[in-house]
Amino acid sequence: MDLEAARKAVAGAKRVAVLTGAGISAESGVPTFRSWGGLWRGFSAEDLATPEGFARDPKQVWEWYDWRRSQMAEASPNPGHYALADFAKRSTGFTLITQNVDGLHERAGSPDVLRLHGSIWHTRCLTCAKEEEDRRERIPDLPPKCQSCGGMLRPAVVWFGEVLPPEVFDQALAATLACDVFLVAGTSAAVHPAASLVPLAASSGATVIEVNPEETDVSDVVHHTLRGPSGVILPQLLSPRLG
Ligand code: BJW
Ligand code: ZN
Numbered sequence: 001m002d003l004e005a006a007r008k009a010v011a012g013a014k015r016v017a018v019l020t021g022a023g024i025s026a027e028s029g030v031p032t033f034r035s036w037g038g039l040w041r042g043f044s045a046e047d048l049a050t051p052e053g054f055a056r057d058p059k060q061v062w063e064w065y066d067w068r069r070s071q072m073a074e075a076s077p078n079p080g081h082y083a084l085a086d087f088a089k090r091s092t093g094f095t096l097i098t099q100n101v102d103g104l105h106e107r108a109g110s111p112d113v114l115r116l117h118g119s120i121w122h123t124r125c126l127t128c129a130k131e132e133e134d135r136r137e138r139i140p141d142l143p144p145k146c147q148s149c150g151g152m153l154r155p156a157v158v159w160f161g162e163v164l165p166p167e168v169f170d171q172a173l174a175a176t177l178a179c180d181v182f183l184v185a186g187t188s189a190a191v192h193p194a195a196s197l198v199p200l201a202a203s204s205g206a207t208v209i210e211v212n213p214e215e216t217d218v219s220d221v222v223h224h225t226l227r228g229p230s231g232v233i234l235p236q237l238l239s240p241r242l243g
Contacts, residue, residue: 006224006237009207013180015093017172018084019197021187023212025104027231028075034188040064049159058152062142065155069120072102073137080185080230081108087238088112095175099187099194101157114172116164116194118157127151164193176201183237185211185230189218198222211237
């Protein structure tokens with residue numbers, strides 16, 4: 001059984017790194033990028049999650065984020081998020097890398113989450129670059145304005161064509177290169193450079209475990225495949241002992 005072999009690999013590892021994606025929040029009711037048909041009001045993520053899309057129509061892009069913020073605000077962490085948070089608390093040498101902007105890992109109690117694609121709960125000013133937390137579920141008068149300088153605010157997330165926060169990516173890279181086990185959960189692994197961490201872990205000697213109900217772009221490089229929802233599989237994989 002791949003689950004037993006994967007559990008043994010985790011139990012024997014000194015360093016574990018995990019890369020998560022939208023699928024880990026699916027059981028919390030947050031739609032993945034591909035699950036809502038890939039479209040919102042006829043637009044794809046590739047149209048909306050770009051600096052060009054924002055420059056073309058900031059109000060429209062903000063409305064999309066507002067819609068997603070309201071879904072994320074209603075969501076609660078699921079057993080997959082909690083299994084990772086519990087594992088982190090009883091391990092040394094554990095690194096959680098996420099592509100998600102929803103904040104559910106943090107709400108489950110995961111310490112030190114490396115957020116490769118930023119946070120939907122933060123804004124950044126286009127004029128003075130000030131970054132601030134904004135936890136409002138709905139923001140009135142979109143696009144919002146900076147309280148300090150009056151400039152236009154944008155979501156503090158990473159769009160296509162933008163560079164990931166270098167210090168966060170460097171930490172993710174270091175953890176990927178140093179780990180004995182690399183776990184990839186709930187991501188289609190279609191977006192780079194996050195997805196590139198998976199073959200990198202494999203080529204630097206880590207045992208790679210994939211948790212996903214579907215085959216993905218990296219399924220051919222992983223050593224153990226656990227097909228199923230992360231809310232079911234991660235507690236089985238990471239709990240101190242089964243039942
Ligand atoms: C379940 C489940 C359950 C369902 N349990 N699982 C190399 C090759 C080709 C292209 C590039 C490359 N390097 C860079 C690029 C360009 C580009 C890119 O990757 N494009 C691809 C489309 C090909 N990358 C970039 O532009 C990045 N920047 C960059 O590289 O900078 C350097 C540079 C700059 C300029 C020029 C050249 C280089 C930036 C990428 C930023 C991505 N941003 C987004 C939006 C974030 C903000 C927001 O949320 O709005 O990040 S796009 C979107 O995709 C979001 C996600 O984090 C990301 C990944 O999606 P994810 O998480 O995998 O979700 P899904 O929906 O795809 O998959 C869900 C999975 O869950 C599925 O597999 C399901 O089966 C599974 N699932 N239920 C477990 N219950
Ligand atoms: Zn400002």
